[in-house]
Amino acid sequence: MTRIESVRLRRILDSRGNATVEADVLTESGGFGRAAAPSGASTGEYEAIELDPGEAIASAREHAVPRLEGNVYVGDQRDVDTTLRSADGTDNFSEIGANSAVAISMAAAKAAADVLGAPLYQHLGGAFRGDTFPVPLGNVIGGGEHAADATAIQEFLAAPVGAPSVQDAVFANAAVHQEAANILDERDVPSAKGDEGAWAPSIDDDEAFEVMDEAVSTVADDFGFDIRFGLDVAGAELYEDGEYHYRDQTRSTDEQIEYVADLVDEYDLVYVEDPLDENDYDGFAELTDAVGDRTLICGDDLFVTNVERLSDGIEQDAGNSILIKPNQIGTLSDAFDAIELAVENGYDPVISHRSGETEDTTIAHLAVATDAPFIKTGSVGGERTAKLNELIRIEQNVSRL
Numbered sequence: 469m470t471r472i473e474s475v476r477l478r479r480i481l482d483s484r485g486n487a488t489v490e491a492d493v494l495t496e497s498g499g500f501g502r503a504a505a506p507s508g509a510s511t512g513e514y515e516a517i518e519l520d521p522g523e524a525i526a527s528a529r530e531h532a533v534p535r536l537e538g539n540v541y542v543g544d545q546r547d548v549d550t551t552l553r554s555a556d557g558t559d560n561f562s563e564i565g566a567n568s569a570v571a572i573s574m575a576a577a578k579a580a581a582d583v584l585g586a587p588l589y590q591h592l593g594g595a596f597r598g599d600t601f602p603v604p605l606g607n608v609i610g611g612g613e614h615a616a617d618a619t620a621i622q623e624f625l626a627a628p629v630g631a632p633s634v635q636d637a638v639f640a641n642a643a644v645h646q647e648a649a650n651i652l653d654e655r656d657v658p659s660a661k662g663d664e665g666a667w668a669p670s671i672d673d674d675e676a677f678e679v680m681d682e683a684v685s686t687v688a689d690d691f692g693f694d695i696r697f698g699l700d701v702a703g704a705e706l707y708e709d710g711e712y713h714y715r716d717q718t719r720s721t722d723e724q725i726e727y728v729a730d731l732v733d734e735y736d737l738v739y740v741e742d743p744l745d746e747n748d749y750d751g752f753a754e755l756t757d758a759v760g761d762r763t764l765i766c767g768d769d770l771f772v773t774n775v776e777r778l779s780d781g782i783e784q785d786a787g788n789s790i791l792i793k794p795n796q797i798g799t800l801s802d803a804f805d806a807i808e809l810a811v812e813n814g815y816d817p818v819i820s821h822r823s824g825e826t827e828d829t830t831i832a833h834l835a836v837a838t839d840a841p842f843i844k845t846g847s848v849g850g851e852r853t854a855k856l857n858e859l860i861r862i863e864q865n866v867s868r869l
């Protein structure tokens with residue numbers, strides 16, 4: 469085992485043109501790891517705190533870096549992450565910032581993998597990890613907080629569940645994205661792209677469902693395997709004063725549950741994320757009871773990758789799936805704990821990017837390491853394809869990752 473020799477932090481650009489934190493971890497034996505924090509726009513109320521990157525870096529340099537350098541063994545991820553937590557001293561990383569914490573945590577894991585001469589997924593998953601690969605959920609049409617004047621529902625996600633390989637699945641999602649553009653063009657609907665590279669046309673959700681349904685079935689016929697689709701409703705962003713606000717109408721909680729349940733059946737949806745507000749465990753439980761036998765009801769803002777919030781959900785049978793975003797909780801160890809608790813209780817973990825991203829590929833490795841059934845990381849755009857192409861390389865077992 470080798471100790472951390474130095475931790476270097478800097479501001480770099482993310483995909484929205486904002487600053488974010490990048491960390492380099494060097495070990496005493498010459499190992500090296502680099503990672504960067506992503507950043508959300510439709511952030512959950514209960515997420516760990518992202519500080520201004522300059523402040524996060526200054527605070528981590530003062531409080532965390534001196535405790536890590538020369539003291540902590542890089543392969544001992546729990547110790548790295550416990551040290552980050554105790555250096556921070558708060559429950560939610562409000563002192564050093566979850567952005568500094570997650571960048572250092574992921575960079576340390578990469579440095580440990582480098583020392584071992586193993587790919588990151590192998591280091592994180594161990595020698596006896598399974599050999600399944602995640603189905604990529606590809607964002608095709610979207611709006612909400614990710615694009616102005618577009619759909620109310622935040623994400624319409626292609627899900628190539630029948631793809632024989634990750635590579636086929638990744639190409640299928642890109643084809644659905646292209647086909648959706650063709651259909652919008654035929655309908656004379658102009659469209660630019662939102663934060664995650666999805667089309668962000670000024671259409672209502674009903675029309676987006678029509679476009680998705682057609683695009684998915686055309687590409688499924690072309691590719692010769694089953695492609696379905698799903699949603700991230702981002703319900704907390706629609707919820708205000710006890711009602712869900714869509715473009716031209718509002719829905720009460722009961723109406724929202726009925727609406728989503730009907731959509732699951734009408735479009736055979738394979739996945740529905742955050743169908744309700746982030747405080748509505750009861751609503752999640754009711755919807756899961758109604759349709760959880762035929763689709764995933766996933767908590768993102770509801771659970772925020774947090775074992776305590778997930779435990780509450782498990783007790784109440786709220787949802788049957790959890791979105792895993794390491795920066796929502798601040799360290800890889802915490803993300804692993806959430807995945808483990810989920811799997812033990814029959815909840816499917818879905819590893820996810822953020823709307824603000826970098827070229828960092830850690831989540832592709834995390835998904836493979838933990839045998840996650842799904843990964844949500846866009847369908848086009850350099851910061852998204854960085855992860856998707858890394859999945860293809862991992863699947864092909866290439867020698868240098």
Ligand SMILES: C=C(OP(=O)(O)O)C(=O)O
Nearest residue numbers: 508509510511821822823
């Ligand atoms: C990826 C998402 O968006 P953001 O990063 O803006 O929270 C999401 O809500 O699942």
Ligand SMILES: [Mg+2]
Nearest residue numbers: 700741742768
């Ligand atoms: Mg979400």
